[in-house]
Amino acid sequence: MTEQRVVTREHMRLEAAAARRAGERVTLVEGDFDLLSLAAARFLAGARAAGGRLLVAVSGDRASAARLGPGRPLLSAVERARLVAGLRGVDLVAIDDDPKSGALARELNADLRLEAPVEVERATFERVLTARRAAE
Numbered sequence: 001m002t003e004q005r006v007v008t009r010e011h012m013r014l015e016a017a018a019a020r021r022a023g024e025r026v027t028l029v030e031g032d033f034d035l036l037s038l039a040a041a042r043f044l045a046g047a048r049a050a051g052g053r054l055l056v057a058v059s060g061d062r063a064s065a066a067r068l069g070p071g072r073p074l075l076s077a078v079e080r081a082r083l084v085a086g087l088r089g090v091d092l093v094a095i096d097d098d099p100k101s102g103a104l105a106r107e108l109n110a111d112l113r114l115e116a117p118v119e120v121e122r123a124t125f126e127r128v129l130t131a132r133r134a135a136e
Contacts, residue, residue, distance in 0.1 A: 005093055006095075007094055009094050009107065012094045013107045015091075015092055016053070016055060016110065017109075019052065025111040026053050026055060026108060026110045027047050027050050027054050028056075028108055029055070029056050029114045029115075029116055030057040030096065030105070030113070031058070032067060032073060032080070033056075033059075033116065034064060036080070043116055044056070044087055047112075050112055052111065056084050056093045057093075057096040058077055058094070063098065063100070064077070081095055
C-alpha cells in the first residue's frame with residue numbers, strides 16, 4: 001500500500017485535478033523529510049486536518065543536500081518518500097527534483113501550499129499555517 005502512494009509528478013497532477021473536480025480541497029506540503037520525526041508526522045497530520053487530499057512533495061537528493069548541508073540527506077529521496085507515504089493521512093507522495101522552481105505546485109494548483117520547515121521540531125503546523133494565512 002505504501003509504495004502505491006509514491007507516484008510520479010504526472011500521476012499526482014491527474015489525481016489533484018480529479019479531486020478538485022469532485023469538490024475536494026487539495027493541500028500540498030513540500031519538504032525534505034530527512035530523519036522523519038514525530039514533529040514532522042504531527043505537521044503532516046495538521047496539514048491533513050486542513051481538509052481535502054494531502055499531497056506531499058519530497059525534495060530530491062540534490063535539492064535536499066543544498067538545503068540541509070554537508071552529509072545530508074541521510075536517506076535517499078526514494079526512501080524518504082516511502083516513509084512519508086507510510087504515514088496515515090498522506091494520500092500521495094512524489095519526488096520533486098527542483099522544488100525551488102515551484103513548477104510542481106503550479107501544476108497541482110493546490111488550495112493550500114505549505115513548506116515543511118527544515119527544523120520542523122521548532123515549528124508547529126499552527127505557526128506555519130498562521131504565517132501563511134497572514135501573508136495572503
